[in-house]
Amino acid sequence: xxxxxxxxxxxxxxxxxxxxxxxxxxxxxxxxxxxxxxxxxxxxxxxxxxxxxxxxxxxxxxxxxxxxxxxxxxxxxxxxxxxxxxxxxxxxxxxxxxxxxxxxxxxxxx
Amino acid sequence: xxxxxxxxxxxxxxxxxxxxxxxxxxxxxxxxxxxxxxxxxxxxxxxxxxxxxxxxxxxxxxxxxxxxxxxxxxxxxxxxxxxxxxxxxxxxxxxxxxxxxxxxxxxxxxxx
Numbered sequence: 589x590x591x592x593x594x595x596x597x598x599x600x601x602x603x604x605x606x607x608x609x610x611x612x613x614x615x616x617x618x619x620x621x622x623x624x625x626x627x628x629x630x631x632x633x634x635x636x637x638x639x640x641x642x643x644x645x646x647x648x649x650x651x652x653x654x655x656x657x658x659x660x661x662x663x664x665x666x667x668x669x670x671x672x673x674x675x676x677x678x679x680x681x682x683x684x685x686x687x688x689x690x691x692x693x694x695x696x697x698x
Numbered sequence: 699x700x701x702x703x704x705x706x707x708x709x710x711x712x713x714x715x716x717x718x719x720x721x722x723x724x725x726x727x728x729x730x731x732x733x734x735x736x737x738x739x740x741x742x743x744x745x746x747x748x749x750x751x752x753x754x755x756x757x758x759x760x761x762x763x764x765x766x767x768x769x770x771x772x773x774x775x776x777x778x779x780x781x782x783x784x785x786x787x788x789x790x791x792x793x794x795x796x797x798x799x800x801x802x803x804x805x806x807x808x809x810x
Contacts, residue, residue: 620797631702631789631801632741675741684729684754684796685743 590615594676594689601666601696609661609692611676621659622686623652624675632675635661666696700724702802704790710808711780719775719805721790730773731791731799732765734758741789747773780809 593612601607613621620639624632636645638654645652649670651662661674673693677686703722711717723730732744745755747765764776773792777784785808791799 622798624801629787629804629806631704631803634798634800637798677741679797684731684746684748685756686733686741686799687743688741690740 590678590680590687592676592678592687592689594674594692596692597690598693599695601663601694603667603696603698604665606662606664606666608663609674609694611659611661611689612657613659613676613678614657615678615680615687617681619679619681619683621654622677622679623650623659623661624677626673626675626691628673635674663694666694668696668698670694671696700726702790702792702800704788704802704805706805707803708806708808710810713782713809714779717777717780717807719777719788719790719807721773721775721802722771723773723790723792724800725771727792727794727800729753729793729796729799730765730767731793732775733789733791733801734786735789735804736786744775777807780807782809785809 591614595610623635626632636652641656643654649664653660673691675691677688705720730747735741745759746753762778766774787804789804790802793799
């Protein structure tokens with residue numbers, strides 16, 4: 589069964605303290621892996637799509653990487669406005685649906 | 699920047715009543731989706747829609763649910779007879795092709 593596991597569940601960082609979020613997945617043929625940011629009471633906001641092992645994408649303080657079993661979202665020198673829940677989702681070949689993990693709730697303190 | 703919009707933002711209904719949740723996908727997108735998120739739980743896929751028909755649906759999407767694209771811009775989710783366990787955030791999403799999906803802000807459905 590296709591599955592996504594994210595760790596840690598929650599992460600508290602001091603402003604400027606870099607860290608990484610993990611997304612482990614099992615899927616019957618990966619079409620794409622997606623990272624989203626979700627603020628409380630809002631919809632998932634798209635960050636990155638990764639398609640194959642070794643691929644990396646960057647946007648401001650965020651960098652996403654992909655291996656055959658997991659993806660990492662690296663946050664460099666985070667700011668309080670980076671506080672949110674970060675969701676990982678996978679899409680298998682021959683399907684439209686995204687399978688989401690439970691997310692990592694990130695809090696960045698000044 | 700184009701975005702998916704949803705109305706209403708919050709819907710309160712009595713158990714057994716019908717509700718219709720509305721979405722306006724991004725204008726050049728061809729694939730449309732509904733997901734839901736029960737409080738504190740994962741985002742779950744309900745249904746995908748392409749070329750005026752359902753292309754995929756989950757086990758959650760039973761006979762009580764239906765989707766429609768009544769005109770060139772709206773995409774709706776109907777729940778015929780709501781149950782307490784239907785209370786959740788419902789998200790509409792759209793994509794150009796079957797890859798990156800862009801989500802709306804959601805409709806919070808509360809069933810009393």
